[in-house]
Amino acid sequence: MFTTRPEILGSIGVVTSTHWVASSVGMAMIERGGNAFDAAVATGFVLQVVQPNLCGPGGDVPIIFHSARTGKTEVLCGQGTAPKRATIEHYRSEGLTLIPGNGLLATVIPSSFDAWMLLLRDHGTLTVRDVLQPAAHYAEHGHPVSNHVSGTVARLLPFFEKNWPTTLSLYAPNATAIETGSLLRNPALANTWNRIIREAESVSGREAQIEKARDAFYRGFVAEAIERFINESAVMDDSGHVHKGVLGADDMADWRATYENTESYDYHDHTVHKTAAWGQGPSFLQMLALLKRTDIAALDPVGSDFVHLVAEAIKLGFADREYFYGDPEFNAVPMRHLLSDAYNDQRATLITDQASMEFRPGLVPGYEKQVERVSSVLAHYSKIAAADAAIMEPTLAAMRAEGRGDTVHLDCADAQGNLVAAMPSGGWFQSSPVIPELGFPLNSRAQMFWLEPGLANSLAPGRRPRTTLTPTLVHRRGKPYLAFGSPGGDQQEQWQLQFFLRLVHGKMGLQEAIDLPMFYTAHAPSSFFPREQRPGHLAVEESFGAEAISALRRRGHFVDVAPPWTISSIVAAARDENGILHGAATPRLMQAYAVGR
Template structure:
């Protein structure tokens, strides 16, 4: 057995793993009270919105993959909100913009997180809304220890807050000062908002389901939507360096509902791997696994493994750029992209040397279509490309994402990836205590591309929860923050676990890497061809061989890449969980 930073947890009752210990503990408390995995996931997710405000927020985006014992089928719940009805390309180009700004009002899409949590609770939960929300309300009202990264994020945008985003300064610069790392931090406006939603929902009486539906209605058709609409009419400073009003309206919120869908899947190493449809980047992981099934990946952590995985990722992400988009607007050839025949053909392109070409394929005879801007000498600085960038006054700062997984004693399993509405990417809505998502920055303004901007279209999100099933039963929920890296780090994790036989914690703790060879999904859409970022724990010999194969290697610190967490259920009925030590606030809990 390898040394690990903490044990792989194994129990009989329930397991919660997330990117913050307070969220994990809150989810576990719900399980102890008799709630199921879906109750626990919603409670933990709402807590993440409070305690990781630099990584996600109540007004953000949350795709969810779940399996409930009652239906016996996995499902995807799309909590990725679409672009506003007014979001045409000309709405941006008429302002003189070549790209949608990464911050401010123009990048706002419909906030999907709250609707996703409420829809999941209404259909699959068991506990009353008040019991689910009380942990998030308590931390917002009474305070929580501010993470060092959150303090740093506030510091990086403090001048922007003071000069332009004064509604954010009201929350994040109490007394005009930057809150210290570890200090007790409160967001009473957010507590008020959640309490008002719950109070309004409960006032109408009725069943648990009726109360939860009324809470969703209060957010999307009540006082929250009204505040959003009013706020969008006020121009604010964004990453273009100018002030712009927004396009999002109360009608956009009222017209939206989260959608229930079947996952995209492939078979790999004896399991079924489930991901979202190609409105998210999830199928890019499926494509990689399908190609890797036809290759020799070598021993764990070897140069052969790193090289093979990276070169395979380059091919899959090139296809992502050329073909993925909202299936409601784009005819994505997903069956062809995930076919074994196509995987074999693409895998044959992986050679002994690193490729510096962007090489999308032709699934089903389709011709790939890439943005002209990709080839316009727009190169990422050395060492950049980790996390989800958002722009601030002084340059690029990093937003990111959260993740949570829950497995309960009845066999229900759920994975969710909350993100967006970062404190540093959008000014707080007056009186509500939270910001809006800025994921419209992921669209291209150039038309005729799979991910071109269009009214009511979902941006091709990077958010990518995952699930493994064995013989139709859920085995593992997993995921990580990390933008374009999400479906790279989790490939390494899955290979370590499914192919090399490492347990969950060993697989998470193992040294990892990722490529920067794909156009970033985030403003200003830069990339570094041939770039490879590795943790130095891979070792000098492996790193030297990778450079010898032509990779442009940047060596990162020993514990810097990835924040994977996982929870699931073994074949013998025992629940398992593990969490990433990187960042020093992810935790798994269970018994």
């Protein structure tokens, strides 16, 4: 099949990400003798600089990786927790019924830096300077701004002018949005990274320097600057009111990234690895468990039958996500039951030849009261979201539309057999005002919590929000094979599922599976403030064709037709049975690239 780009093949290394500069920097780490872990860390830091509307140093990152040295496939959890003062009672006392989608109350502990440093210490080979210097260089000397960054700034300019002057001064000097193709410099961020490098190099030894860098961020000058900014600031958020934050230096000092076992599921001759249910990852496994009971292998991967079947499986998987998922350290998630054969035999019977308009969690013994409680909360807030949108002030409406930001993704593979999939996100410039002393804002991940007690994802100090971030790593016939992911919030899992099914059943290459038309549904409640829901919704790229689109409408789907090449942002890297490395990246949005040799 014709593809938009060649699939990259190599034997030394492959790096693929959502921005060409970051992919090139990652490959440079491998060229200088580093491994896939070194490449991932350097790529992740550069993505914070070149895609600041999608991720930043104050954000988070879940990582799934396979180490050739240990033989293990693991999760590195770089998802920050709620601060000690982040209680339902406090947020309610601020007049809130939902956590805003931006501003200082929406932040959890910044977590990506510690995760990257832990990955570097335990699995990489290079130094703090090696992996941070490229990001510091682009922050100091500038990088050409993409139209996505400049366009987002232009649309949010009135909000920044009125409410967030520190963000305005960086991204819209002279109150004019930075132009596409011009050099964007961030001297304060460059100073932050260079100071961390200097503090790291005040001690001897690679591992000691990494520990010094972790201390500088979480127990040193970075944490102190964050606390000062929060204590001195009260800022507008998209609730329409001004609020102060609750994050403190003590929260950061006590937090560490952690290693965990993956959740996994066997699908034909593949084993798919995801995060635990503090992320939406296991819903992908549930969708596979449903689809394994169907004739999906016989369907045209761009036909209406395929789209309908996958969309209906997504609806069921996301229903269970909403009712049962949350931080497993705070509540029991019935994962074994949700992935069991008996459970999915019953759930699969709910998929018919017509589009479902219902939001139907499964029957899990002992969880009846929880299901009843979630149903009540969802019904209540769906009405509030609709009424709130109708009266939203225009400047705040623009921020809400743009303020969710998005996500980036990277995958790395090397000749030694290491494989990394990482989903950096949060801390984008729409999330909260830039901290002038540091050159970056904080994240807005706390918006995913509910301010209702007794739910699987209720706000509580020390708890991880149930995030949408969901990298994927796959073994084939028992060997590590594939790393992939896609930005897109609630759409991440949906686009990854289509890509994976087309690989497995369509016997396609990576680039071919990425280039095929994509779709998604907003049938489930959004994970983001203000939790909109569109029962029966289905968005499809026009390139599916008029016949398929008409057939989907006849099945009862409420179809939105999107222009070609506008849905999904998949990137992927793989290692085949012969040791050949593969890389591919979406042509959509014209930023993602795979690099390798």
